[in-house]
Amino acid sequence: MMRAVLFSALLIMSGTQTNAADEAWKTDPTAFIHHFAQAGIDDILTADIDTVEKTARFRTLFNQGFDIPAISRFVIGRTWRRTSDSDKEAFIALFEDVIVYTWSRRFNEYTGQTIKVLGTSPDGKTGTLVDSVIVDDAGQTISAQWRLRQREEGLRIVDIIIEGVSMSITYRQDYASVIRQQGGMTGLLDLLGKQVVENAPS
Amino acid sequence: MTVFLKSPSLLKHAVASTLAVFVLSACASKPPATDMEAVRAYEQNNDPLEPWNRSMMQIDQGLDTIFFNPVISVYQTVVPEPGRRGVTNAIRNFRTPITLANDIFQGEGSRASTTFSRFLINSTIGLFGLFDVAGRWGLPYHSEDLGQTLAVWGVGEGPYLYFPILGPSGGRDITGYAVDNLGIDAMAWVGRADNPFWWQVAYFGGLAIDAKSNAKSTLEELEASSIDYYAALRTAYRQNRAKEIRNGAPAPLPEFDDFDDEDGDPFSRLETETESAQTAALPK
Numbered sequence: 001m002m003r004a005v006l007f008s009a010l011l012i013m014s015g016t017q018t019n020a021a022d023e024a025w026k027t028d029p030t031a032f033i034h035h036f037a038q039a040g041i042d043d044i045l046t047a048d049i050d051t052v053e054k055t056a057r058f059r060t061l062f063n064q065g066f067d068i069p070a071i072s073r074f075v076i077g078r079t080w081r082r083t084s085d086s087d088k089e090a091f092i093a094l095f096e097d098v099i100v101y102t103w104s105r106r107f108n109e110y111t112g113q114t115i116k117v118l119g120t121s122p123d124g125k126t127g128t129l130v131d132s133v134i135v136d137d138a139g140q141t142i143s144a145q146w147r148l149r150q151r152e153e154g155l156r157i158v159d160i161i162i163e164g165v166s167m168s169i170t171y172r173q174d175y176a177s178v179i180r181q182q183g184g185m186t187g188l189l190d191l192l193g194k195q196v197v198e199n200a201p202s
Numbered sequence: 203m204t205v206f207l208k209s210p211s212l213l214k215h216a217v218a219s220t221l222a223v224f225v226l227s228a229c230a231s232k233p234p235a236t237d238m239e240a241v242r243a244y245e246q247n248n249d250p251l252e253p254w255n256r257s258m259m260q261i262d263q264g265l266d267t268i269f270f271n272p273v274i275s276v277y278q279t280v281v282p283e284p285g286r287r288g289v290t291n292a293i294r295n296f297r298t299p300i301t302l303a304n305d306i307f308q309g310e311g312s313r314a315s316t317t318f319s320r321f322l323i324n325s326t327i328g329l330f331g332l333f334d335v336a337g338r339w340g341l342p343y344h345s346e347d348l349g350q351t352l353a354v355w356g357v358g359e360g361p362y363l364y365f366p367i368l369g370p371s372g373g374r375d376i377t378g379y380a381v382d383n384l385g386i387d388a389m390a391w392v393g394r395a396d397n398p399f400w401w402q403v404a405y406f407g408g409l410a411i412d413a414k415s416n417a418k419s420t421l422e423e424l425e426a427s428s429i430d431y432y433a434a435l436r437t438a439y440r441q442n443r444a445k446e447i448r449n450g451a452p453a454p455l456p457e458f459d460d461f462d463d464e465d466g467d468p469f470s471r472l473e474t475e476t477e478s479a480q481t482a483a484l485p486k
Contacts, residue, residue: 173436174431174433177432
């Protein structure tokens with residue numbers, strides 16, 4: 001399932017350099033998904049480059065496709081308002097590393113999955129929920145929903161829900177438990193730092 | 203579970219050791235009422251036996267290391283993916299009575315009819331269930347169990363529980379699991395016909411290996427991406443169960459925008475509502 005998250009995120013997030021003439025994908029949720037899906041396959045998953053280069057491209061695309069500061073606030077929850085600015089910055093940077101490195105480990109397992117958008121619906125005041133399925137080569141489907149927000153720079157993903165499991169809520173519960181056990185953000189930052197070192201490509 | 207009932211000494215041993223652990227107060231201590239945030243988190247987690255559950259997860263991981271992972275590794279090497287899918291298909295087909303009964307219990311006529319048609323097609327043309335022919339003919343697989351039925355009937359999920367081999371569960375779901383397997387599953391009836399204890403060990407062992415083999419890469423990914431894997435798995439299990447109970451319908455999203463609050467505290471207002479909305483059972 002998490003692999004499905006990775007692949008579908010990659011499918012979606014790649015390649016802002018392609019098709020610069022057609023800007024509709026910056027504001028149209030379905031076009032956003034389709035645009036990134038095709039470019040993601042071409043620029044990362046099936047590109048003839050090494051893992052380090054794939055990881056670097058993925059980091060760029062992750063920043064272009066996701067609203068990382070908003071997700072960071074969400075996953076830290078109520079502790080965020082008590083967190084110092086420097087700790088907030090440190091968290092956002094580590095959280096980005098965690099996702100980039102854990103997802104990068106699976107780049108070579110892509111086996112031709114495609115994404116099919118089923119429809120969209122409103123989500124919050126300015127957001128859109130895109131409902132989709134990821135279809136593998138055997139015709140098996142996995143449900144994937146994308147929570148998008150319109151930002152000044154264009155659409156940004158704030159959550160991916162795979163088979164009912166929200167990435168943002170899962171991280172939030174994980175980190176809430178760590179913050180409780182460690183007695184605050186400092187302990188969480190230490191553990192994230194260790195996790196990043198463990199997962200960083202060698 | 204059948205295994206336990208067929209072996210009174212195992213059952214007694216399990217009950218005795220469970221009681222012993224309760225006596226040794228494996229309960230998570232409830233935070234003082236003055237610490238409202240902690241109390242809210244405690245209630246939201248609904249995991250009063252957390253220390254006990256965490257040790258059950260360690261036992262499960264130990265069993266994986268010494269037994270299941272080596273077996274799964276051999277299984278995945280010897281049997282290629284299409285073969286393993288055939289095994290999963292055959293198991294699902296054999297366990298049709300559980301899904302069919304619960305489709306009916308939930309008043310889901312058209313889903314019950316799909317389940318029954320699938321059984322007829324896959325048991326014959328699909329060679330005893332090895333091939334999911336019905337799926338290709340537009341009758342996709344779905345699972346139902348008594349835990350889901352009880353949820354649709356309005357029964358709450360009960361405290362979170364973790365069992366070695368079975369994995370994450372809860373008061374409602376484990377009750378449903380026991381009744382499904384002891385009362386509805388075909389193997390339970392075969393079991394009453396005086397068949398050897400080891401058949402049932404082999405049957406449940408096979409179910410466990412199939413389930414663990416299918417879940418392995420997903421769980422490894424969750425473990426790698428999380429810090430407190432126990433807490434991450436607990437919420438992932440509940441969210442996924444909530445989706446199964448909704449029969450795949452999307453989770454209701456909160457009306458307020460929890461990703462748009464720039465002052466850094468999007469959660470003070472309605473925090474619990476977000477999660478209960480995500481995990482709530484929605485009987486139709």
